[in-house]
Amino acid sequence: MPSGNSLPPQIQPWLLCIHNIPPKPPYLRAKVARRLAALGAVAVKNSVYALPDLETQRDGLVWLSKEIEQGGGKAFVCKASFDGIEGGGYSDAHIRQLFVDAxxxxxxxxxxxxxxxxxxxxxxxxxxxxxxxxxxxxxxxxxxxxxxxxxxxxxxxxxxxxxxxxxxxxxxxxxxxxxxVAEQAPFDPEVYRNRVWVTRPGVHVDRIASAWLIKRFIDPAASFRFATGDEGDHGVRFDMVDGEFSHEGALCTFEVLLQRFGLGADSALTILGQIVHDIDLDEDAPARPESAGILALLNGVCLGTDVDEDRISAGSSMLDTLYEHFKRSTQRQL
Structure with missing residues (x-):
């Protein structure tokens, strides 16, 4: 299976970052080392670092060289090839092996x-x-x-x-x-088409995300109503006490919907499920690094309006974008 950022064998040329960092300020050397490591660079010689010529790596090295210059050092980025002509061991294969070993x-x-x-x-x-x-x-x-x-x-x-x-x-x-959650075959979405879906008013993370999931993947013609108690009897209830779809065991409502409708094979939806779970149930110990930022965005949506339909609409636009992002990022890793 290819890696998430794998390159074909014929990659040419390479990028080199060559720098000279002064002893002061003391933090600059450590900062440069961290940035080079994050880009995936390997050391070819002292203060000479190599990377394959990819856009992200090229941009990262250019910005890093500017920061080194601003910190009083010297740096430049160039393209290079390694053909081992002088027998010094710096062949293309040797440089590749440095990356594999790292x-x-x-x-x-x-x-x-x-x-x-x-x-x-x-x-x-x-x-x-x-x-x-x-x-x-x-x-x-x-x-x-x-x-x-x-x-x-x-x-x-x-x-x-x-x-x-x-x-x-x-x-x-x-x-x-x-x-x-009792083992059962996935629910047939056809049975849940053109339905009224009912949840509590004052929707927030799990209910906004669940409404988006319902509208996009289960019932495209869904309409939503917001009610409490017995008022929610006329419709498919979600994220409500005694609702058809609500928290079960360690799962939030979004995760229950994924499981019940057999949507768990979609890796992008699984990631969104982890994020909703983090925000709804494990905010103090999130599994995904994006969770805090997405919570801030959803909080912004809810602070902008008290109208539940508007919260779902704005939140759904954001989730559409996040879904496309995670869908593309997981496809690149296959």
Whole structure:
């Protein structure tokens, strides 16, 4: 399987960043090192770093060189090729291997860090406590893995160990989630077409996201009504006490809808489900790094209007954009 940012074997030329950083200010050297690592650069010689010629890496190096200059140092970015003519070992294959070795080390270190957590799946504790811990660390592992995958330009094989760990944790979570939700075949969306969907007034994260999911993937002709108690009897109730679709076990309403209608195979929807879960149930220990920012956006939507229909409309536009983003980003990793 190709990596998230893999390149064809014939990549030419490379980018080089060559810099000279003064001893003061002291933070500048550490900052440059962090930025180069985030871009995926490898050291060819002292103060000479290489990257494949990709737009993101090119832009990153150009901006970094400007910051070095502003900090009193010297830096420039250029294109180069490595043909090994002088026998110094700097062939194209050698430079590629530097990247593979660097990413193998990243994957190996990440696997070693999270292996004890994987080994603890059978540790004592209540089901709810264990499930929360597994959801938290597996979400963090996935984020860390995706960060490495984004700079794994030549498909280091070490990623397989991380994918196995994520798959194991995911299967464990799925089996425990199903203990809280009765096993059943996915619901047929046709049965739920052209319906009135009822939820509580004052919609916020889970209800806005659930309404978007219903309208886009389950019932395109859905209309929404906002009611409390017995007023909600005439319609399909969601995120309400005794509603047809509401929190079950450790799942928020959005996740229940994904599971009930068999939408979990859509990786972009799964990511959105993790974010809604973070915001609705695990705000203090989010699994996804985007959760806090998306909460801020949804809070802004809700502060802008008290009209529930308008909140759903504005929130749905935002979720449409997020869905397309996660859909494209997950496709690039396949």
């Amino acid at each position: 990413r193998e080390a990243d994957y190996r270190n990440l696997a070693a860090e999270y292996q004890p957590m994987l080994d603890s799946l059978a540790s004592p504790g209540t089901d709810e406590e264990i499930e929360k811990r597994v959801r938290e660390w597996s979400g963090q592992l996935r984020v860390r893995y995706e960060e490495i995958l984004a700079i794994d330009f030549f498909g280091a094989s070490g990623r397989g160990a991380i994918e196995t760990m994520l798959s194991t944790a995911g299967a464990w979570l799925a089996s425990h989630e199903q203990q809280g």
